Amino acid sequence: xxxxxxxxxxxxxxxxxxxxxxxxxxxxxxxxxxxxxxxxxxxxxxxxxxxxxxxxxxxxxxxxxxxxxxxxxxxxxxxxxxxxxxxxxxxxxxxxxxxxxxxxxxxxxxxxxxxxxxxxxxxxxxxxxxxxxxxxxxxxxxxxxxxxxxxxxxxxxxxxxxxxxxxxxxxxxxxxxxxxxxxxxxxxxxxxxxxxxxxxxxxxxxxxxxxxxxxxxxxxxxxxxxxxxxxxxxxxxxxx
Ligand code: GLP
Numbered sequence: 559x560x561x562x563x564x565x566x567x568x569x570x571x572x573x574x575x576x577x578x579x580x581x582x583x584x585x586x587x588x589x590x591x592x593x594x595x596x597x598x599x600x601x602x603x604x605x606x607x608x609x610x611x612x613x614x615x616x617x618x619x620x621x622x623x624x625x626x627x628x629x630x631x632x633x634x635x636x637x638x639x640x641x642x643x644x645x646x647x648x649x650x651x652x653x654x655x656x657x658x659x660x661x662x663x664x665x666x667x668x669x670x671x672x673x674x675x676x677x678x679x680x681x682x683x684x685x686x687x688x689x690x691x692x693x694x695x696x697x698x699x700x701x702x703x704x705x706x707x708x709x710x711x712x713x714x715x716x717x718x719x720x721x722x723x724x725x726x727x728x729x730x731x732x733x734x735x736x737x738x739x740x741x742x743x744x745x746x747x748x749x750x751x752x753x754x755x756x757x758x759x760x761x762x763x764x765x766x767x768x769x770x771x772x773x774x775x776x777x778x779x780x781x782x783x784x785x786x787x788x789x790x791x792x793x794x795x796x797x798x
Contacts, residue, residue, distance in 0.1 A: 559767060559780060560787045563795045567755045570789045571600025574688070574751055577787075579608045581686055587618040589678070591687035591739070592646070593698075594623070594638045597753040598688055599645055606649035616652040620681050622674070624689070624698040625738035628662040628712065636726055637662075660710060660737035667737060671710035675743060687747035691754050691777050694718045695762040699738035700776040707740035722758075741779055750786045752777070754794040763790060764797035 564570045578601070581588050592598070608614060626638045633640060639659050647657055658677065664670035678684060689697050694716060700707055701716045715734050724732040744750070754763055766777040767788070773779075780786045 559783075561767065561790065561795070561798070562787060563790050563792060565792065567597075567600050567791060570753055570755065570791065571602075571604045574598075574601040574753060574789055575604030575608060577751065578605055578686065578688075579614060582616060582619055583614055585685065586615065587620070588685040589681045589683065590619060590621045591684040591744070591747055592621050592623050592642065593688045593690050594625070594641045595690040597690035597755060601688070601753065602646040602649075605646065609650050616650045618656075619652055620656045620658070621647075621652070622658045622678050622681075622684065622739075623660070624687075624744075625736050626660045626662040627733040628667070628735040628737060629733050630662060630730070632661075632663070634730070636730070636732075660739075662733075662735075662737050664737075667712040671712070671737060674737075674739075675709040678743070684747040686749045686751060687744055689744070689750060689752040689777075691752060691759060691762050691766065692719055693722055693758050693762055695766055695775045695777045697741070697744060697752075697777045697780075699736045700741050700744075702774045702776060704773060706742065706773045706776070706779055708742045709740045710737060710743065711740055712737055741773075741776060745779060745783055748785065750780060750783055751789065752780065752786065753789045755791040757793040757796065759790075759794040760797045763788070763794050767798060 765775045771778045
C-alpha cells in the first residue's frame with residue numbers, strides 16, 4: 559500500500575484527478591470504477607476542470623459505480639445515480655449508455671448482480687477503482703462480516719452506516735438495503751485508489767493499514783492488492 563498524506567481535501571482532489579486524467583488520455587476507452595460520498599467530490603470537480611480545459615474526451619470511457627440504494631427511485635435526489643450525474647457526468651462528454659449502476663429496484667436482485675458482474679468482465683475489468691471508506695471500514699457497501707464477499711450482492715446496511723449517511727435524507731427515510739460490488743470484485747481492479755479525510759476516518763484507516771486482514775475490517779483486504787494508493791488528509795492519517 560502506498561500512503562500519501564495531504565494538507566487539504568482539495569489537494570487530494572487534484573492529485574487523484576490527475577491519475578484519472580492521465581489514464582483517460584493514455585487509454586481513451588478505459589473502464590473506471592467510481593464511488594459516491596463526500597470523499598470523491600473534490601476529485602470529480604478537478605476532473606471536470608481538466609475536461610473543460612480541453613485535450614481530453616470521455617466519450618469512449620465506461621464507468622461502473624460501486625453501489626446503489628435499494629427501494630429508492632433512480633432519480634431520487636439521494637440516489638447514487640443522481641449523485642454521479644450532478645457531481646461528475648453532467649460536466650463531461652461521457653455517453654449515458656457508458657455509465658453503469660446496479661439497479662437497486664430490480665425485482666430479481668440476484669440476477670441484477672450477476673448481470674452487472676458479467677458486464678464488467680465483458681468490458682475487460684476495471685482499470686482504476688476509486689474508493690471511499692466507511693467509519694466502520696466498509697468499502698462500497700461491504701459491511702464488517704464473517705467472510706469476504708465475492709461478486710455484487712444485496713446487503714443489509716449496519717446501524718453505523720445508516721447513522722453516518724442518514725444526514726442526507728430529509729423527506730424519505732434512508733433505505734436499509736443496498737446493492738454493492740463485492741470484495742473480490744473490487745480486488746480484481748488493476749489499480750485501486752482510496753480517499754479518506756477527517757478525524758472520523760482515522761480509526762478505520764489505522765485498522766485498514768496496520769491491523770490484521772479480516773472481514774470484520776473489510777478495507778483491510780486492500781493490504782493484499784499490489785497497486786493501491788491511499789490518499790489521506792492529516793486528520794485521517796493521525797493514528798498511523
Ligand atoms: C457510503 C458509500 C461508500 C463511501 C462511504 C463514505 O457508505 N457507499 O462507498 O465510501 O459512504 O462516504 P464519505 O466519503 O461521505 O465519508
